[in-house]
Amino acid sequence: METKRGNLSINSDNIFPIIKKWMYSDQDIFIRELISNGCDAITKRKKLDAVGEAKLPEGYKPKIDVLVNDKEKTLKFIDNGVGMTAEEVVKDITDIAFSGATEFLEKYKDKADQDQIIGHFGLGFYSAFMVADQVDIDTLSFQDGAEPVHWECDGSTEYAMGTGDRKEVGTTITLHLNEDCLEYANEYKVRETLEKYCAFMPVEIFLTKEGAAPETEIIPESDLKEDDKVIEHIHTDAKYEEKENDKGEKEQVEVSPARDEVKIEKRPVSISDIHPLWTKQPSECTDEEYKEFYRHVFLDYKEPLFWIHLNMDYPFRLKGILYFPRINTEYDSIEGKIKLYNNQVFIADNIKEVIPEYLMLLKGVIDCPDLPLNVSRSALQNDGFVQKISNYISKKVADKLAGMFKTDRENYEKYWNDISPFIKFGCLKDEKFSDRMMDYILYENIDGKFLTLQDCIDENMTEEQKAAKKAEEEKKTEEKDKKEDTADGSEEEKKEEKSEEEKEKEKVTIFYVTDQIQQSQYINMFKTQGKDAVILKHNIDPPFISRVEQKNENVRFRRIDADLTEDLKEKQDDSKALEEEAKDLQELFRKAVSNDKLTVKAENLKDTSVAAIITLSEESRRMSDMMKMYGMSGNDDMFKPEATLVLNAKHPLVAYIYSHKDAENINLYCEQVYDLAMLSNQPLSPEEMTKFVQRSNDILLKNAQNSEEK
Numbered sequence: 001m002e003t004k005r006g007n008l009s010i011n012s013d014n015i016f017p018i019i020k021k022w023m024y025s026d027q028d029i030f031i032r033e034l035i036s037n038g039c040d041a042i043t044k045r046k047k048l049d050a051v052g053e054a055k056l057p058e059g060y061k062p063k064i065d066v067l068v069n070d071k072e073k074t075l076k077f078i079d080n081g082v083g084m085t086a087e088e089v090v091k092d093i094t095d096i097a098f099s100g101a102t103e104f105l106e107k108y109k110d111k112a113d114q115d116q117i118i119g120h121f122g123l124g125f126y127s128a129f130m131v132a133d134q135v136d137i138d139t140l141s142f143q144d145g146a147e148p149v150h151w152e153c154d155g156s157t158e159y160a161m162g163t164g165d166r167k168e169v170g171t172t173i174t175l176h177l178n179e180d181c182l183e184y185a186n187e188y189k190v191r192e193t194l195e196k197y198c199a200f201m202p203v204e205i206f207l208t209k210e211g212a213a214p215e216t217e218i219i220p221e222s223d224l225k226e227d228d229k230v231i232e233h234i235h236t237d238a239k240y241e242e243k244e245n246d247k248g249e250k251e252q253v254e255v256s257p258a259r260d261e262v263k264i265e266k267r268p269v270s271i272s273d274i275h276p277l278w279t280k281q282p283s284e285c286t287d288e289e290y291k292e293f294y295r296h297v298f299l300d301y302k303e304p305l306f307w308i309h310l311n312m313d314y315p316f317r318l319k320g321i322l323y324f325p326r327i328n329t330e331y332d333s334i335e336g337k338i339k340l341y342n343n344q345v346f347i348a349d350n351i352k353e354v355i356p357e358y359l360m361l362l363k364g365v366i367d368c369p370d371l372p373l374n375v376s377r378s379a380l381q382n383d384g385f386v387q388k389i390s391n392y393i394s395k396k397v398a399d400k401l402a403g404m405f406k407t408d409r410e411n412y413e414k415y416w417n418d419i420s421p422f423i424k425f426g427c428l429k430d431e432k433f434s435d436r437m438m439d440y441i442l443y444e445n446i447d448g449k450f451l452t453l454q455d456c457i458d459e460n461m462t463e464e465q466k467a468a469k470k471a472e473e474e475k476k477t478e479e480k481d482k483k484e485d486t487a488d489g490s491e492e493e494k495k496e497e498k499s500e501e502e503k504e505k506e507k508v509t510i511f512y513v514t515d516q517i518q519q520s521q522y523i524n525m526f527k528t529q530g531k532d533a534v535i536l537k538h539n540i541d542p543p544f545i546s547r548v549e550q551k552n553e554n555v556r557f558r559r560i561d562a563d564l565t566e567d568l569k570e571k572q573d574d575s576k577a578l579e580e581e582a583k584d585l586q587e588l589f590r591k592a593v594s595n596d597k598l599t600v601k602a603e604n605l606k607d608t609s610v611a612a613i614i615t616l617s618e619e620s621r622r623m624s625d626m627m628k629m630y631g632m633s634g635n636d637d638m639f640k641p642e643a644t645l646v647l648n649a650k651h652p653l654v655a656y657i658y659s660h661k662d663a664e665n666i667n668l669y670c671e672q673v674y675d676l677a678m679l680s681n682q683p684l685s686p687e688e689m690t691k692f693v694q695r696s697n698d699i700l701l702k703n704a705q706n707s708e709e710k
């Protein structure tokens, strides 16, 4: 073939500077693009063979070799795919591919920053010019009588094409690396990039350093395989030693047998696993395989809790595995990773347009060949199809969890504390997921048992609420029966509007604990009176319970120190007297602790060991917690939750204070009682703590002196 010179059909004088600059951020994708082209060419060749249009040679093994050469500063991609004829090189490379690249750049060059294109698909062959000053193609088509072609282009708009010297069908792309990109002549850099993008490509990929002496290994002759490149056969004779036998005679004993071994070139190991686990049927995969895949892909040596194998063919194709990772401590930040693939080609991590946000906390792989990847991220966001994918994944996760709840409750409970942050976050972020999951949310109670919301409601309903519920149900059935009896059933349904007060009355209160140590006094009181509370101590819980309250109008959550339920108090015989007592005590305590806004209540608590406790109004505490979370509270007292000091009128100390209001040390006692109640609710400030310790010492000293006087 005569050497032909031609012009690339492009508008811009030189698009390569644009390619280089524009793509700078993830330059390494050229490796993925060139390997993908090689894979496509191999797939085409196999297909042509399958339909009888081409014949694969005996023992054909599809593969792509990647050769790095740091001396020559080249990087080569060699495939044994279909190859190209001269006409095809002109048509596919100089015309089509180039116009594709030009169009691509025209479209996206101004949007590069804010509107990144997913995975930069569509740039193809010309991405090689991001790192190379010159690119050569050496190719031989599978077609009968095809001549080898050599094509080269130095990054200007001109190219040269002539007869090449390739002997076998397939294509070699040679990149003459530019001075700024010599890192791609480094074996380790290329290996790292191949592992990132090509770890699951459907064709085996082998990386070799050109010119380096091959590594060798010695194996037993019996393990030799047909493909092994033998360097030498090694025979080692058996070894004997002279030893004395039982009879005291000397004899030759064999100490190591004769060996036949071979020195071979180290067997190449493919960088790609061509059959990744997600491509298999879930029924064919073992637990060990799932765990091994997880370790290998995420380099996380903590075993995952469980996983979901996604496998869908219709209405779109999607396969993948999502793992629920184990969180070590409640303080571990949860950081997941979802790797997105398109036909086993890695696209990117954590693409929030496709994967529901809360699932990013999981770890996993998703392969969706139908994803429109050559569009911008913002377009993906508004794409109905992408939305469907996201919904499907979300539904699958909810189904799996619901299934586990129903059929494997024991494990579900075991994993609950690990998985609940994901689930609760999901409920907050995704309305549908929340609807699907609400019945399967567990609440661990103070005895370590796991309850559903309905269990919590049932156990916390007061007798009045139970009676009211029963009455309402009976009324409903009666009305239904009546309606059925009326021939035309036309009677209009009368809906009774409930007043706010009625609604409030109907609400079942579920108490919760956020800190088992700090709130232990309250927990003990609850336990003694046979009352229950659930533990909700994760950061996600405050917004989560607000969501549950919104969704279930008849439920309200109160922290265990929010209020005193009637169950903890004696049936009051003389509330008037208690009110009077509270009034006097309030005056006394306000003066003693120098806080004229302090609210003091007197109650007859059943638990006579408790002298005083603090209650914090739920609303003001939630507000204050929220302020703290957003770092807005500062030292401002305005956001401190409203505290009430509840004194147990039945406790002898409280009774003493009440009946000795004018005693000499009464302020000291009041302050101490107040601080002790505070201490069982929250840590004291450093100043408060210092005062408390000093005062405790004073009281002890006074007590000691008194005993001495007696």
Ligand SMILES: Nc1ncnc2c1ncn2[C@@H]1O[C@H](COP(=O)(O)OP(=O)(O)OP(=O)(O)O)[C@@H](O)[C@H]1O
Pocket (backbone or CB within 6 Å): 033, 037, 038, 041, 079, 081, 082, 083, 084, 092, 093, 096, 097, 098, 100, 121, 122, 123, 124, 125, 126, 171
């Ligand atoms: N290694 C190869 N073997 C055979 N043909 C090839 C090879 N590399 C490229 N081609 C041909 O050149 C064409 C253009 O390649 P290019 O990578 O620019 O775009 P593409 O692969 O068609 O699409 P994409 O934009 O998704 O990469 C290919 O469609 C193919 O016909």
